[in-house]
Amino acid sequence: MQTSQIIEALLFASDAPLSAEDLARAHEDLDEDAVEAAIQALRAEYDATGRAFQIYEVAGGYQILTRPEAAPYLERFRTVPQPARLSAAALEVLAIILYRQPIGRAEIEEIRGISSAGVLRTLQDRGLIDVVGRAEGLGRPLLYGTTQRFLEHFGFRSLHDVPRPEELPVVLREHVSRQKETAAT
């Protein structure tokens, strides 16, 4: 079997993104460069033959997904699993965790001005956030961070791929400059 066929089979059968490193474990003769080359070849082939799917980079790995043009047809079918959308509250809490991780519940609630325990539990149940440590201080509160599953859900390649806080229209000058100060010291 050709390398590109092995890679194609793995991406076809996997239900989560696979990194080049993961894929290289398929055969002793494979390394990451060979995997990347095979993926480029497959991509070109899918474009040339007009396949309805393509290999996308998601969450530090590769995944076969349908092209966006297919969405209007797919969303009508009950046998096609439809992507779940998060609530506004869940997105708000995720945004705070994303840019301030690791962060505890009290800090999140301070920023939002409302209780957030239920939202945190839901996000954790869905694997989008996880406990990444404990803060110093009274009660050693749990600290949350985003997960691999988070990157997958939003289609980000990595945490460097998320919108940069400076690009957001309302920039918290104070916080950004404070971060720069700590980075400089």
Added chain:
Amino acid sequence: MAVSVSGEGAFIVELDRFQGPLDLLLHLIREQDIDIFDIPIARITQQFLQAIEGVEQRLGIDRAGEFLEMAATLVRIKAQMLLPRRVDESGELIDPRAELVRRLLEYEHFREAAQRLAEAEAERALHYARGFVPPMPKPEPKDNLELTWEELLAAAMAVGERARPPAEHRVVARAVPLEEKIALIIETLERFARVEFRRLVRPFADRLHAVVTLMAGLELTRQRRVALRQREPFAPLWIYRRNGKPSDADVADH
């Protein structure tokens, strides 16, 4: 639109469309193109109080508390605005609204970030992963059970059997001190060259005394002060004085 102005200029707000008081306050400010660094606090406070009127009934007491807390903050700032301004260490006037503005901007920043996440989510949702995960089948309502009382009882007993809590393992402090038994052995062997183990134990009903007496015997053996002898398994166990001169004449069991 979640906010509309009625005939008298009062705001009618669907509170549950807001993610709490900061969201509502920010909405009031942005909706009226108010400069966030110069909030007309008296006007905004009045609008905020109108918007949350009857909040306890509308949202329940838990969520109402968060709105009422913000209302209190606004009223406090409004009062501070009427007082002469205080100055900070560097001699600059302190704006009583500063902390509120900082919180509003911080919140708006994350609300914007959440909006970006929603856009990324929508874009990602256009791509479908391969593989069908069948939805969980809904449990069908079962027919009425047909069974005898004996079967039901047996089933209930079986549940009881399985549901029985694990046996508790209690650890209690040793009621019989080891030192007491060591003293007993030594005292006895001061008078007699040897003593049968059973005689030391017999006066006590609790088996713990036998255990502790044996432990005392073993401890004294380790210290080479006594010797334990037993001719064969289950034969009488004898405790001998080590440094004394054992003789048959002064045996303890006469």
